[in-house]
Amino acid sequence: MALTxxxxxxxxxxxxxxxSQANVARVLGSTAPTVGAIQTTFSADKYRKILDNLxxxxxxxxxxxxxxxxxxxxxxxxxxxxxxxxxxxxxxxSAGTRRTLAVASVAAAASDYVENIAGLYLLxxxxxxxxxTVRAASTISVTKWALAFGCFAYLSQGFLRxxxxxxxxxxxxxxx
Numbered sequence: 001m002a003l004t005x006x007x008x009x010x011x012x013x014x015x016x017x018x019x020s021q022a023n024v025a026r027v028l029g030s031t032a033p034t035v036g037a038i039q040t041t042f043s044a045d046k047y048r049k050i051l052d053n054l055x056x057x058x059x060x061x062x063x064x065x066x067x068x069x070x071x072x073x074x075x076x077x078x079x080x081x082x083x084x085x086x087x088x089x090x091x092x093x094s095a096g097t098r099r100t101l102a103v104a105s106v107a108a109a110a111s112d113y114v115e116n117i118a119g120l121y122l123l124x125x126x127x128x129x130x131x132x133t134v135r136a137a138s139t140i141s142v143t144k145w146a147l148a149f150g151c152f153a154y155l156s157q158g159f160l161r162x163x164x165x166x167x168x169x170x171x172x173x174x175x176x
Contacts, residue, residue: 077109
């Protein structure tokens, strides 16, 4: 199976995503679990407690990650869209599926931006941390994860089928 232009765009955008994710993880360091905890709590008290338990240097790492994370959503949206285009070449997707994957990847990235802005705001305005705000921010975070992982899962199973079929054809000595 020769690489097409869509495949190369997918590989390139996936590589940029991985580098971006690794950089965010590097900046977070030991505070990485804090991100998941904050993004999935629906309690203002727990949200405040998580922030209060961070040491000053960890709080600085946590704040700094948001600036890098203002680029990261773009990387995963581009990679997911490139994945859909590439998969469509091997296993044609319906117009509805293409549209759903495109909208879901953009909505996930947009949700990530909203989540980042809310997180930075709440970091500097702790008096604004209340259950309503935390629930809204966490709902946006969980929605982001569901959309992004949903797209990724759909694309993964699609490519797995393509690669499995190609491998079986090769084993049988078939071409194409």
